[in-house]
Amino acid sequence: MRWQEKSSGCDPARIFELVEGSLGPGEEREVREHLARCRGCRKLYEREAGLSAFLGSMRHCPPPVQRGTISRGVAMALPTRSAKARAAWSTLAAVLFVAALLDLERTGGFELVGALTGAFNELSGLISGVAEAVHTGLSVVSWPLFVVLGVGTFVDAVIAVVVLAFVRRSRRA
Known part of the structure; x- marks a missing residue:
């Protein structure tokens, strides 16, 4: 080769x-x-x-x-990251750590937890509201949707029977 x-x-x-x-x-x-x-x-x-x-x-x-x-x-x-890359990542980690410490010091720490809890409650309320709206919408269209799906199933079955009959006739000929 x-x-x-x-x-x-x-x-x-x-x-x-x-x-x-x-x-x-x-x-x-x-x-x-x-x-x-x-x-x-x-x-x-x-x-x-x-x-x-x-x-x-x-x-x-x-x-x-x-x-x-x-x-x-x-x-x-084994190959590793270059010294420059390790130094850059270490510096970034240190800066982020110091920023987090300063933010906790500024806010008192517990305010951060309270803010996260409040955001979670708001998100939970939003999800609950969307679920209620979807439930209401589906309850309004459920019977018409059921009828349309039933008619579609019947039409598909008729088409399948016609196609099978046509294929069988063409094989006999």
Whole structure:
């Protein structure tokens, strides 16, 4: 099978197969030629080869002391967010935490709970009112709707009988 570049870029599956050693000699040569030209695929290959080698070396390590934990070495080898992204998220979390504390201090805390309870009561009243309106509307149109649905069912049954009779006659002919 020839090396195929997809419309969105390169084929990472072939790189993973190269790392695993599951490619034939010709396919391996094609992928290695591509790696010589493509920086992104080369970086992916180097990362996967390093991770594969590290995981291979972990097979000879004793199991972790605590059950259900991940070896610290494996956890440290896994890709994580960049330091800039972690710093940005940490800063955002701290700002939101401080804003929430200041709001609780300003309102006295209990006023927030009271406001939420009031909003819930208003929402509950709205839902109850909508349910009552739907019930009233359905009670007004229920008999006419029932009659229309009954007539429609009867018409559908007649059409089905006519179609079946027509199909049977056309098969006999």
